[in-house]
Amino acid sequence: MNLIKLKASKNDEGRTLFKFLVKNLNNVPVSAIEKVFRLKDVKVNGIKTNNKSYSVVNNDAIWIYGLEDVKKNVTYQTKIDFKVIYEDKNILVINKPINVSMHGFNDSLDNQVLSYLNYKQTDSFIPSSIGRLDRVTSGLIIYAKTYSALVQLNNKINLHEKYYLLKSDFPWPKKEVIFYARKNKKTNDMELFDTKPGLLMHTIFFQDKNKKYALIKSGKKHQIRLTLSHLGYPIYGDKKYGGLHDKRVYLHSYKIVFHNLENELDYLNDTQFVCDIKW
Known part of the structure; x- marks a missing residue:
């Protein structure tokens, strides 16, 4: 029987086992992943399980039986049409131009960011935006570069100050x-x-x-x-x-101020990111 061996990383920590498999086995239908749980064809650290809600921990050894051709390689190479305002190991702050969609197109902002980061999938996490901007809106938007940053920033999104300039x-x-x-x-x-x-x-x-x-x-x-x-x-x-x-x-995301962040993101508290515009 075919055996797939995966090892959880820090970016996987906190995901459910089911979501971990869906994200990592990106060439496998969700129905097939459901089946391996029904058959208990999943092992975590040597123990068989059908607990889809198990919370993955860094360094977990996860084995899956009975699946083939589980991954497809996806590359992100597209023209980068944004300005970087700030970047560190946890976040990327950019100025989105008008007439660029966040998702769903080859030249979407998501794909541009993944191209800029030279992203190659090594775990279940894909750098993702905190909130979104309309296609017709320009200005500041934040991308999380780690799963823990994404979870915390999304959970506290309404605690941040978000200012827009408009006419x-x-x-x-x-x-x-x-x-x-x-x-x-x-x-x-x-x-x-x-x-x-x-x-x-x-x-x-x-x-x-x-x-x-x-x-x-x-x-x-x-x-x-x-x-x-x-x-x-x-x-x-x-x-x-x-x-x-x-x-x-005439709508532009002008300023973002972070508040109430904890642990690895507490250094960002009260930090202001500003992106002015002349029109």
Whole structure:
């Protein structure tokens, strides 16, 4: 019977055994991985198991029986169209250009980052973004370079300060707004309401030295764009949400400040990453 031998790394630690196999055996259907658990054709440190929820530990020896042709080699070679703002062993901070999608295309930002990092799969982790930016939005975005950094930054994403620079006709020196987004079943569009239920959209808009900003307190898809459209002050160039045609959508991820990070990331607390723009 064919035998596959894997050894868990630090980047695998904390994943379930099932997810570990799905990520590592990237040429195997999920149904086949389910089957090896049903048949108890998995060993962890010499002991047979069908516990898919087992939490993998660094240096675990994991053997799988009865599978062949389990890995496909994937290479990431694409033009890099972003500027690096900061990088260390745990994170990569970049300035995303407009008209670049985060996922799903050969020239997506994900693939550009993997190409920049010269990524080759050695464990179950793939460097991944913390949150996302719309294709039409530019500016700061963070990529985690380790699994532990990814988990912590995602778990504490709403504790960080995230500022956006924008162009809009909103008149307030400062205004804090809370809405709840629900999908219209007929149009499939998101609509905002003053009361629950729905996805919380909490945003603070303010002006400083003739520039306009948004500080998001909850990160939801199209949050700033939806909110300003609902209030009657759509972002310049945002035709999807009622803005007049312009050369771009004037929304830019301007500043991120980290808070409440622990352990290997505590050195980043109160660190500000800024990426200004002239338009």
